[in-house]
Amino acid sequence: DTGVSQNPRHKITKRGQNVTFRCDPISEHNRLYWYRQTLGQGPEFLTYFQNEAQLEKSRLLSDRFSAERPKGSFSTLEIQRTEQGDSAMYLCASSRGSSQPQHFGDGTRLSIL
Amino acid sequence: AQTVTQSQPEMSVQEAETVTLSCTYDTSESNYYLFWYKQPPSRQMILVIRQEAYKQQNATENRFSVNFQKAAKSFSLKISDSQLGDTAMYFCASVLNFGNEKLTFGTGTRLTIIP
Numbered sequence: 001d002t003g004v005s006q007n008p009r010h011k012i013t014k015r016g017q018n019v020t021f022r023c024d025p026i027s028e029h030n031r032l033y034w035y036r037q038t039l040g041q042g043p044e045f046l047t048y049f050q051n052e053a054q055l056e057k058s059r060l061l062s063d064r065f066s067a068e069r070p071k072g073s074f075s076t077l078e079i080q081r082t083e084q085g086d087s088a089m090y091l092c093a094s095s096r097g098s099s100q101p102q103h104f105g106d107g108t109r110l111s112i113l
Numbered sequence: 114a115q116t117v118t119q120s121q122p123e124m125s126v127q128e129a130e131t132v133t134l135s136c137t138y139d140t141s142e143s144n145y146y147l148f149w150y151k152q153p154p155s156r157q158m159i160l161v162i163r164q165e166a167y168k169q170q171n172a173t174e175n176r177f178s179v180n181f182q183k184a185a186k187s188f189s190l191k192i193s194d195s196q197l198g199d200t201a202m203y204f205c206a207s208v209l210n211f212g213n214e215k216l217t218f219g220t221g222t223r224l225t226i227i228p
Binding site: 004031033035040041042043044045048050055056093098099102103105106107 | 117148157209214215218219221
């Protein structure tokens, strides 16, 4: 069990640019989740996958956000035309199945200049 | 919809003392799970303890235990013999047993253990 891995750890970009984050879940976990955490708040759910299928998307996930999990392994989260309000920590988690504990990665901290 | 409320933004306690963090939640469902997660400064979120709503017995994990009051929709975390390494943000969270997979988090309690 090598844990959930997220890259990059930090991303600084100018407003309007596109960014992509990657998450590698624990190998035997078929569920993968994305959350966003702003300063002083708890994480908020964005979307989740069961294998390669994206099963739920939060209303927080605007049209500028897209997530994929090709082949049911790693996942990417892309934000297009970044805005100041996108500055946050983006957390990825994975689990073995329904209602199993979710294991989190270290997160990717996004800063928009 | 589920909501989770943590009414203590910050707490501090002397090392070796016992501290209790409060959490209340609201759900119309009968099958759900409750969790406490710990997030040390600049480090990843770690699961501390998990409680199934259908179990009456309170979960325990070493120095960590919960007081689960289903009727009152209360789920507090007790940390006994607190250690410096317990300093962290603590988040209470819930998830439904079937269907909806997302964790709903509270706003967190920042716990500081004083040497």
